[in-house]
Amino acid sequence: MKLSVVILNYNVRYFLELCLRSVQAAIANLDAEIIVVDNQSSDDSCRMVKQFFPEVILIENKENFGFSKGNNIGVAKAQGEYLCILNPDTVVSEDTFIKILAYMKNHINIGILGCQLIDGRGQFLPESKRNIPSPLVSIKKILGFSKAYYANHLSPTDTGKVDILVGAFMVLRKEIYDQVEGFDEDYFMYGEDIDLSYKVLKAGYENIYFGETAILHFKGESTLKDKIYAKRFHGAMQVFYNKHFKSNLVFDIIVWFGILFSRLLFRNPSQIDQNVTSHKLMTKSLHFNTELPFNITTVQSLAEASAHSQVVFDGNTIDYKSVIECMMFSDKDKEFTFRILPRNSKFIIGSDSAEQQGEVVLI
Template structure:
């Protein structure tokens, strides 16, 4: 351990994917940045024995939750025991190169006005293609944003670092003092949009969100929830509206809800119906109903 380096707490959440998590931890063992603590939170995996993770990597801290707390809640358990100057939240379905941490730490050390930083994210199945090189601002009508560089070749065109509209939950580093000031992720989201909500909280506190392409990870993407599962349909549809309700001004919230009511919701319902995707239809309907029956949102 190099005590001259700030301590980085690396937090990852496991859910029924011990071998996937082990693959990540294997790559973390090769990091050239040595002052780290690794915290694995098992989110009450029903079909997995996370003890194999601790047996294989005795140096890590394994926290076993008694219930599935979702992405935000699982990571927040890790935050509560983390001792690092900087906290890195990283998906368990990722692989990191050995020099991954240094550019992220240096970015936050050089500019204390940065509240979050994400690396370039590339697809594990094809490392020549980009998944994330920053985000566009959230569209006030559709409540969607676009990942810059998505599916583009990593040919150097997306190697300019700088402020971006939002963070990527697959890999994001946050200074400990920012979390103390702003608070942890809102656990109401459970899955999806929680990192965007957190980014908005941090921006409102006066910090910027940063993209650092000198660092990168490889992402296997949506292993625990499924790429097109009804679970994913439910939480994305529900939380898209939750995000707007929590973060848009009254004027933009009114516009976005009008668009959702007249265009987006009918379009999705008809699409699921015509395709015979009845499980997705039910999940989407339940997501809208949840927002209609939950008038007060937690802060």
């Protein structure tokens, strides 16, 4: 088998369904499998997978093991030569895996490969490519100086070497994952991708950012940005620092102070004013029969949509690659918000901010 896509899920049933539909389309011509590991979700994620995706391998954990252990459990079942670690709040293009596997076949020293990630408003996510968070870089990031934290030597559409890739989307050979012993289970959530990227670098491989394909990452759907999040995130920073960079008492004190200072500055997320003035259904169909819970105007391109519109993509007639490209190249001055009606589904879904959970409208 060529590819195993491992998706760790926790209480994001509708985002998971959208993700699975996009992954199914992307592996249609590949020898591939999908493994969903559920970390004891309280919603009906598992029932949905069994009902709509019977061919998916579903692992139902009896407790929430966190990101590292949950993914390691899924990888242990994987049969593919390559692994894709994928968040459930993502949408992949139909040609994403084909492009990436072709590139990796011709570059045998690749450790981990990542790609361009955009958020729910079509904005590039800079954490798609990062530098090693050394103590000095981490302190600058904590204090609001993030330039050294991100790998800015590459543009979003470039391809080249980077140090750190994001755990929402990572592709690597299974033998390399096993060689470095996978995700470190000392991390419950956050920091695992940094640690794995760094271990792969130390093992002598190159991590590559591949800007020739993009995926949608709604980001933050599995957790709210609250004080528990802050504690876990900064706890992960401490774990990584202690494992890889602990050097002397002076640095220990500086890093500890920086983490404490960041916690004290943590604020609850502000509400985003969407200013939605109209809804536009973007579809290639001449006859759209599904009844939506708001008034809509049908369009066939974003050029037809007025500013501050909420654009709903009809997944029954538009492929996921086109959805992602429309979001990426939309006129940012028009301040669109975006929703997706997945193929053969009865809901509309989207997210406008990484600091809030997304919106699901049942139809």
